[in-house]
Amino acid sequence: MNFDEGLKLAWQTAISNKLRTFLTTLGIVIGVMSVIGMMSIINALERHMINALSAVGGDIFWVQKYPAVQMGHLPREIRMRKDLKFKHAEAIRKRATYIEAVSGESATYGKQIKYRDEATNPNILVYGGDEHWAEVNGRYISEGRFFTSEEIHRKEYVIILGNDIVEKLFPFSYPIDEYIKINGIRFKVIGLIEPQGKLLGGSRDNLVTIPYTTFTKAFGQKRSIAIAVKARRGQMAEAMDQITGILRVARKVPPGQPNDFEVITQDSIMDTLKQFTGFIFIAAVVICGISLLVGGIGIMNIMLVAVTERTREIGIRKAVGAKKRHILNQFLTESIGICLFGGLIGVILGVVIGVLIAAALKLPPTIPLWSVFLGVGFSLMIGLIFGVYPAMKAARLNPIEALRYE
């Protein structure tokens, strides 16, 4: 008896008892489904993070008060840190030699921008930066110009608009030299930022930038700023060391004490993300493992029932010449077939879930092929491992006793 006849037989058995087959495969279905679903989410997150970071450029890093991502509570010594101020960015600009540019930035979220009778949603991100803001943030000016150090010095009300604001407020007119209002304060539009598209479902173009001096005047300086730094080509490490030293002096950190600020690189962001996705990965593996184990035990149970139910059939087959290996193969094929069936359903559901979640996060769907192979491979293995014992039991039956079984 060859494999596809065995599969045919397995299929007949499976459809002759649909509900039982369905319930038996549920564990496998859920296991495979969750691993593929989760893997596609992780995959999508990582790819988009990489895309987003590569848009910024490789020589850029940031200094901020708090860690980028912190799981659990912040320890007290981190919560007690002093704010980062524009004077710190100024100190870096004056003393650092390994850098090309530095820009402090302050930000406030949820502002509404008005132009004549039109208004944006109150979800605009307003940055206060200095003349190097665009450069260190990997942004380009597509129309007009960026503000100058004189404008910063004079605290002028000039503004650079992101593409979302342009589309909303100036669908048919040229925005440069027009005046818009934030919180009732008038700003003159002097430049437009080239659009970058979406990241993780959020737009990267619903922002505006004004001089940081103006920002402080208009919105106050209650929050800690972030400092973006562009290192000289190939001197990232030196720049990071140098800036750490400068900031420790400026913030009077005693020697031997840890830094009271965080230096964040793209690598460290990726590491944090990897830590996070690794966490999801482990969760996926655990869930998958448990469901597959449950599924495997279910398979074993159902196969033991099948062997008992079909004792007479086994006797008949042996009477007409089936050898041990024929019976073993028959039942193994059946358990593998059931698992494969469950695995395939799991793959289909997993892909559907991956696509749905990607759609919900507004990411293009990415189903890692290896997770599909992994899912199918695992279900094959479960069918094999948990099918062996029942199949051996069937193969070892004494033909006469099997024939007599009622």
Add this chain to the structure above:
Amino acid sequence: MQTLINLKDIVKTYQIGTVEVQALRGVDILIHSNEYISIMGPSGSGKSTLMNIIGCLDTPTSGIYELEGELVHTMDDNKLAEVRNRKVGFVFQTFNLLPRATALHNVELPLIYSGISAAKRKVIAEDAIEKVGLTDRMHHRPSELSGGQRQRVAIARALVNNPSLILADEPTGNLDSTTGKEIMAIFDDLHNAGNTIILITHEKIVADHADRIVHILDGHIAEDIQVKNN
């Protein structure tokens, strides 16, 4: 005449807990090719046990069994399965068909285990089904067939591999007398076509179809009579 089966001092003991049941207590018998033998005896006398040993479904506790010159009592499970597949055709009182398979597939079953290709199998099996007159029912399942028809399927399955002997354990036991006669007519035909047939029965009319009648009593051969010559 060619010797087909040679049993010497066959003993079969069943162990049930601490109790030993002696089903066969030293059976000697010589059977030639193309014989037609009935085995008679009261219930529990050891007829089925003897048939299972002859059919290689079971092995004797002691004694020597030679089938076509091969020593069966020394064979392992795989070898026994092979002998059952190629040399023996069984017909049981309770038919023993696969309930979910069609008549045709039931008849094909022995051929599957002899490794014959699907296309060839079908031709051979259809041929065997024709011999028992069930061609129009070959795509039916056992549950859609009468008792007599089921037994015909079983007979077709028994002869499909062209075995050296056909063993029937009370083949008419579950059938009414008319159907029983039809089944016995098939065995007669098979014998006339050159097959060796051993059939177990406790009905005199059934036994009388055979050329030789062996009486078993309490695990012994009590009587072994050649009733006809062929």
